[in-house]
Amino acid sequence: MNLSSLSFFRSLRKDNHQFAVIGLGRFGRSVCSTLHNFGYQVLATDIDEKRVSEALTEGIVGHALQLDSTEPAALKEAGIFEFDTVIIAIGNYVQESIITTLNVKEAGVPHVVAKASSEVHRKLLRRVGADHVVFPEYEAGCALARTLTKPAILDRFDLDPDNSIVELIVPDEFHGRTITELQLRNRYGLNLLAVSQDGKFQINPDPTKRLERGSAMVVIGCNKDINRLPI
Secondary structure (H helix, E strand, O other): OOHHHHHHHHHOOOOOOEEEEEOOOHHHHHHHHHHHHOOOEEEEEEOOHHHHHHHHHHOOOOEEEEOOOOOHHHHHHHOHHHOOEEEEOOOOOHHHHHHHHHHHHHOOOOEEEEEOOOHHHHHHHHHOOOOEEEOHHHHHHHHHHHHHHOOOEEEEEEOOOOEEEEEEEOOHHHOOOEHHHHOHHHHHOOEEEEEEEOOEEEEOOOOOOEOOOOOEEEEEEEHHHHOOOOO
């Protein structure tokens, strides 16, 4: 996540309970299903009538319509322009994705999230007004590569390209040693945020606490320093 993403998420209305999702491919379906399960009202659209019918039959959305999102009149008639947040999930069709994004932004939709299929596509989406662009295949690929090369890292939140918060398995070298003895800040330039115990995390743990093999710890710091940990 970068600063522009942070400003986008801050601008989202907390009382918004309605979302429109354009495109019912794998990504669009997963967004619809998750929002629907969380109790939000979702209107989904797709140019393929079969996909629309399947979404309704499977109950992953409350409402779904077949329409061509490159036609502003069709979007207006469906009420898409009245939504506070619209997700453009047709990333594999670059031209349609860009035109649809342009349509909803020109109509005044305040929050538009669009899926990109390439770096060039991402730049074009930003240029026509997308407020936030997601790149799921790229992000999934990066996550897989990290998991394969650093299996001790259980989860990761990128603050920016250089700094992260990571949850990792306590290294064997740290077993039985107190937080004070480890001197993570002096030795690695990292700050310890939490450690796990009995399935729960202790935030800002006592410096005298001894770490145990097999438990987890959460640290924040520079990626190059995180990579120096004995994992």
